[in-house]
Amino acid sequence: MAEVLQLKGLCKSFGGLVVAADVTFGLAPGDRTALIGPNGAGKTTLVNLISGALYPSSGDITLDGRSLVRLSMPARVQAGVARTFQLNRLFRDQTVGDNVRIAVLQQKRQSLRMWQPRADGIAVEAAVEQVLGALHLQARQGRLVRTLAYGEQRLLEIALALALKPRVLLLDEPAAGVPRGESGVIMDVIAGLPAELAVLLIEHDMDLVFRFAKRIVVLASGAVLTIGTPEQVAADERVKQLYFGRAGHVSHANQTGQVSHAGRPH
Amino acid sequence: MSLLLSILVDGVSYGMILFIISIGLSITMGLMRVVNMAHGGFAMLGGFMAAAIMAWAGARFEAALALATVGVAAVSVPIERLLMRQVYGRHVLDQALLSIGLIYIIVAGANLLFGGSITTLRIPSYLTGWVTIGTHTIPKYRIFVTVAGLIVVTLLWLAIERTSFGVRLRAAVDNSAIAQTVGINTSQLYAIAFAVGAALAALGGIVGAQIMPMESTYALKYLVLMLAVVTVGGMGTVTGTFAAALLLGLANTAAIYLVPSMASVAFYIAMFLVLTLRPQGLFGRSV
Amino acid sequence: MATVSLEHATAATRLRGPAIPFLPEMILVALGIAAFFAFPNDLAFLARILITGLFVLSLSLVLGQAGIPTLGHSASMGTGAYAAGLFAIHVSQDPLIGLLVGGLAGALIAVTTGALLLRTAHLTFVMLTIAVAQILYEIANQAAWLTGGDNGLAGISVNPILGLFEFDLYSRTSYLYALAVLVVSYFIVRVIVESPFGLTSRGIHSDPDRMRALGCNTYRHLLIVFTIGGLFAGLSGALSAQVAQVVGLSSLSFGTSGDALVMLIVGGSARLPGALIGTVVFMIVEHAAATVNPYHWLFIIGGLLILTVLVLPGGLISVVDWVAARLPWNILGRGARHG
Numbered sequence: 001m002a003e004v005l006q007l008k009g010l011c012k013s014f015g016g017l018v019v020a021a022d023v024t025f026g027l028a029p030g031d032r033t034a035l036i037g038p039n040g041a042g043k044t045t046l047v048n049l050i051s052g053a054l055y056p057s058s059g060d061i062t063l064d065g066r067s068l069v070r071l072s073m074p075a076r077v078q079a080g081v082a083r084t085f086q087l088n089r090l091f092r093d094q095t096v097g098d099n100v101r102i103a104v105l106q107q108k109r110q111s112l113r114m115w116q117p118r119a120d121g122i123a124v125e126a127a128v129e130q131v132l133g134a135l136h137l138q139a140r141q142g143r144l145v146r147t148l149a150y151g152e153q154r155l156l157e158i159a160l161a162l163a164l165k166p167r168v169l170l171l172d173e174p175a176a177g178v179p180r181g182e183s184g185v186i187m188d189v190i191a192g193l194p195a196e197l198a199v200l201l202i203e204h205d206m207d208l209v210f211r212f213a214k215r216i217v218v219l220a221s222g223a224v225l226t227i228g229t230p231e232q233v234a235a236d237e238r239v240k241q242l243y244f245g246r247a248g249h250v251s252h253a254n255q256t257g258q259v260s261h262a263g264r265p266h
Numbered sequence: 267m268s269l270l271l272s273i274l275v276d277g278v279s280y281g282m283i284l285f286i287i288s289i290g291l292s293i294t295m296g297l298m299r300v301v302n303m304a305h306g307g308f309a310m311l312g313g314f315m316a317a318a319i320m321a322w323a324g325a326r327f328e329a330a331l332a333l334a335t336v337g338v339a340a341v342s343v344p345i346e347r348l349l350m351r352q353v354y355g356r357h358v359l360d361q362a363l364l365s366i367g368l369i370y371i372i373v374a375g376a377n378l379l380f381g382g383s384i385t386t387l388r389i390p391s392y393l394t395g396w397v398t399i400g401t402h403t404i405p406k407y408r409i410f411v412t413v414a415g416l417i418v419v420t421l422l423w424l425a426i427e428r429t430s431f432g433v434r435l436r437a438a439v440d441n442s443a444i445a446q447t448v449g450i451n452t453s454q455l456y457a458i459a460f461a462v463g464a465a466l467a468a469l470g471g472i473v474g475a476q477i478m479p480m481e482s483t484y485a486l487k488y489l490v491l492m493l494a495v496v497t498v499g500g501m502g503t504v505t506g507t508f509a510a511a512l513l514l515g516l517a518n519t520a521a522i523y524l525v526p527s528m529a530s531v532a533f534y535i536a537m538f539l540v541l542t543l544r545p546q547g548l549f550g551r552s553v
Numbered sequence: 554m555a556t557v558s559l560e561h562a563t564a565a566t567r568l569r570g571p572a573i574p575f576l577p578e579m580i581l582v583a584l585g586i587a588a589f590f591a592f593p594n595d596l597a598f599l600a601r602i603l604i605t606g607l608f609v610l611s612l613s614l615v616l617g618q619a620g621i622p623t624l625g626h627s628a629s630m631g632t633g634a635y636a637a638g639l640f641a642i643h644v645s646q647d648p649l650i651g652l653l654v655g656g657l658a659g660a661l662i663a664v665t666t667g668a669l670l671l672r673t674a675h676l677t678f679v680m681l682t683i684a685v686a687q688i689l690y691e692i693a694n695q696a697a698w699l700t701g702g703d704n705g706l707a708g709i710s711v712n713p714i715l716g717l718f719e720f721d722l723y724s725r726t727s728y729l730y731a732l733a734v735l736v737v738s739y740f741i742v743r744v745i746v747e748s749p750f751g752l753t754s755r756g757i758h759s760d761p762d763r764m765r766a767l768g769c770n771t772y773r774h775l776l777i778v779f780t781i782g783g784l785f786a787g788l789s790g791a792l793s794a795q796v797a798q799v800v801g802l803s804s805l806s807f808g809t810s811g812d813a814l815v816m817l818i819v820g821g822s823a824r825l826p827g828a829l830i831g832t833v834v835f836m837i838v839e840h841a842a843a844t845v846n847p848y849h850w851l852f853i854i855g856g857l858l859i860l861t862v863l864v865l866p867g868g869l870i871s872v873v874d875w876v877a878a879r880l881p882w883n884i885l886g887r888g889a890r891h892g
Contacts, residue, residue: 072765073765075768077765089762089763094759102753102764102767105749105752107768111749111752111753112774112777114744114745114748114749160767301676357555360557363814364863370854370855374849374855490683501676527695531688537681541680541681547677
């Protein structure tokens with residue numbers, strides 16, 4: 001299948017510090033690819049490079065063959081690349097409904113309208129309802145974000161990205177900081193993401209990774225160490241070396257029913 | 267040639283005054299990340315207090331200078347403790363508004379308390395008159411002001427860059443929580459930095475009274491100048507504030523001599539040019 | 554909670570308008586008419602309150618909604634005033650066209666300066682808005698042949714409104730004219746606030762970077778808001794010129810911008826009625842206190858500001874909302890769920 005997002009030889013350094021070294025891989029529609037690596041490996045940097053928060057020192061990022069590196073962040077979003085943030089960045093003084101409404105208006109390119117025809121207004125509300133429904137947040141529609149539980153806020157974070165109807169979704173540790181009891185909903189949401197969406201999932205939670213990822217990209221010191229299926233990566237000696245510094249077990253939910261967190265969240 | 271010298275002497279001395287008055291604001295805004303519009307009020311309070319001390323107690327200029335500077339620093343302590351502390355970490359506009367309310371009160375208070383005595387702040391006779399260097403005559407007062415400015419900038423630079431106080435202050439600003447766990451008493455540091463800033467404002471107001479005369483609306487009138495100096499220089503840097511003060515002082519003075527009709531706006535044009543070309547200020551860190 | 558936060562704005566978020574259509578405008582008209590009959594000898598002063606209210610309303614859109622921290626808003630108002638005044642003197646005495654000219658002048662200043670200034674942020678932006686207004690002030694001062702300089706632009710007179718209502722000595726026409734312009738403007742601004750455009754503005758206010766991560770061209774959006782704010786500020790300036798029949802340099806001064814900010818904050822920046830409440834309170838207290846002692850006025854306003862920031866960041870409108878939320882019949886629809 002043709003790749004929708006392609007990273008080619010992406011490099012980024014700050015002075016002498018190299019944070020991305022010749023990163024090359026692609027995402028196809030429907031992909032569920034996880035990006036893992038120890039602290040400081042450059043995972044969030046990579047997301048920032050793709051989303052446009054950072055510009056690369058060299059290399060290219062293409063969407064359907066069209067280069068993105070010259071585009072500003074808003075332009076890339078309009079082209080179809082959306083991301084979530086590891087630490088919630090929501091409009092805290094607004095309602096849940098309004099948060100989603102803002103995103104929907106951006107997607108429909110109606111954010112500059114000072115007057116909304118009735119039909120379009122109804123369409124916007126329908127889209128808001130649909131997104132809230134998919135994220136199990138309808139009941140919270142009128143609540144101020146500030147009053148939400150942390151897990152619900154994480155859901156809203158994902159809702160904003162989905163409302164943009166992206167082709168590529170960069171999920172930055174969606175379950176980070178969420179208590180065990182609330183993370184089930186997030187799991188369900190990730191499982192229910194649109195089939196044609198290309199998803200890049202950054203995670204430390206190996207439970208999540210092995211549950212959803214069809215492919216894993218392992219990053220170390222800004223460079224791609226290996227790319228493979230979860231089984232291949234779990235068996236890879238270099239990966240174990242990376243995380244544990246010696247030959248060891250990377251246990252995951254399938255084997256022991258326990259969850260191991262490979263590395264502290266950064 | 268002597269026109270150039272006049273511009274230089276007047277411009278530099280004016281710049282020195284701007285520096286001494288503004289550096290406290292630069293420190294609180296840049297290092298402490300607090301917007302304090304009331305800073306102009308401290309300068310004004312210093313001048314008013316000094317004049318009042320000289321008028322009521324018949325004190326000498328030097329004594330009044332010392333007493334008023336300490337007096338304003340003392341006044342700033344409860345202000346910091348009771349009011350400014352409430353808005354640390356709050357939205358920038360809240361800090362600005364609180365301190366604007368404060369400056370109104372300081373202006374009103376200064377006028378009601380000291381208003382009658384502030385006809386002029388008389389400088390001592392040994393500072394009046396001229397000094398001849400070669401073929402040029404320079405007012406002694408301007409030399410005094412320039413020397414004062416140089417002393418202040420040197421002492422401050424040493425204090426902030428070279429002493430443990432400076433290190434602790436910078437640590438406290440970079441990360442207050444961690445600084446506290448390391449045993450740095452951040453609230454005490456802030457109180458000291460605030461008081462020193464206020465004292466410097468008062469010093470500048472008193473020393474500069476011949477160039478920037480005391481008047482009932484002094485604080486409000488010159489607040490914009492102070493903000494301009496701080497923004498143009500780049501907040502929190504001693505060298506930046508110094509450079510900006512000299513630049514703006516010279517620009518203003520040059521205009522007064524060369525294009526008098528543009529004098530009052532030369533300042534703002536200079537500020538406009540610097541900020542549009544370099545928004546973080548001359549020495550500021552780029553965002 | 555901050556004085557310029559959106560916590561109390563949610564009540565204005567309803568994209569469908571208040572429970573009863575045109576209710577805010579009807580309340581405004583009712584209050585305006587009531588004042589007209591209650592204070593027949595003070596109409597000149599009340600007209601000035603309405604005109605200033607329009608100016609502060611425009612600031613509410615720019616600062617309260619979109620979070621643009623301008624301290625140079627008088628640039629648009631003053632330019633509008635001079636434009637309308639010069640128009641009446643040199644071109645035509647038609648009041649409504651003159652009003653439009655003033656509005657457009659204000660918008661033009663806003664869009665040209667905003668295009669440059671909105672590329673900066675925070676304190677730098679604030680200082681630049683001050684610089685721009687000061688530079689304009691000086692230009693007006695220097696161009697005394699055009700503007701009358703220090704003496705002001707005098708001799709402005711306009712034709713009767715709609716050819717029917719002459720300006721009279723008791724300021725009756727002035728007052729009703731100002732009221733009409735204010736009410737219509739309020740309606741337009743309210744429509745904007747309650748539209749997708751307004752919601753997006755509030756989003757940018759909350760977190761501009763997040764908006765960019767949602768695909769929003771924040772610069773373009775803010776420039777449009779800034780320009781519309783300039784338009785209404787220009788309108789208020791034009792009104793002032795036509796009603797007072799003179800334009801002074803103070804219309805471009807920093808003090809005018811500062812006072813407007815105080816009025817907005819004291820009244821409440823998150824919701825439009827706050828602008829009007831703040832204006833009324835400020836100007837009436839100023840009127841009363843200034844006759845006693847100018848420094849007492851500074852004490853009061855300083856104290857009000859400090860109190861607002863520390864105790865009532867939402868401004869006086871939050872008190873109104875608090876009371877309204879507890880009224881049994883709640884026709885206002887405000888404060889019902891959102892507080």
